[in-house]
Amino acid sequence: MSEGTAGAPAGAHTAADLELKPALEAVLMVVDEPATVERLARILERPARQVADVLRELADEYTLQGRGFELRHVAGGWRFYTRPAYAAAVERLVRDGQTARLTQAALETLAVVAYRQPVSRSRVSAVRGVNCDGVMRTLLQRGLVEEAGAEPETGAILYRTTNYFLERMGLRGLDELPELAPFLPEAEAIEAETQEGVPSFDPDAPDDAPGAARGSIPGTDDDDDQTEL
Structure with missing residues (x-):
């Protein structure tokens, strides 16, 4: 698909002009809590019933395709979650971050x-x-x-x-x-x-305050020695 200004799909000027499925995916990728159907419908300027139907379609598609993530309806809203079958990989990532030096x-x-x-x-x-x-x-x-x-x-x-x-x-x-x-x-x-x-x-x-620091402080955060916590 050709793209218009600023990377938007050609001919798309408002949220209502966007294809609904990919638009929902884009929004759900950045929410930090489950998003309600009403909120998503308001953001994408679509009827709530239409948004609800497409959300269920997306959830079914991800399951049939065996994706590593799933779209769940929890706490009154919708949000992406990693699929339990791949918990070992996610756990490895989390533990790797915790053992950083x-x-x-x-x-x-x-x-x-x-x-x-x-x-x-x-x-x-x-x-x-x-x-x-x-x-x-x-x-x-x-x-x-x-x-x-x-x-x-x-x-x-x-x-x-x-x-x-x-x-x-x-x-x-x-x-x-x-x-x-x-x-x-x-x-x-x-x-x-x-x-x-x-x-x-x-x-x-203020710069003329007694003891005010001026310039950089030698040695700040420059220690190269690393130790495992």
């Missing part, structure tokens, strides 16, 4: 959060001596840390470790974390000294 910088940041939680990004940056914003985003995406409210004095977002962190570390609770004292007898003094020499990482601070 963390950089040394990420492990160090995670350790600070674990022992100081709830803790703000600026506090973690002060302990490590480098800006940890990028690493914190990675840990949030991996589900190892989460937001835990705001600091009353400054309004800074606080972070803590998650249950998934405990699961990956094989811990029943944070009380099973090893004691730091035997290994870092002067940890408090080291942190206090480090904080004095680390500039503010507040992105909203």
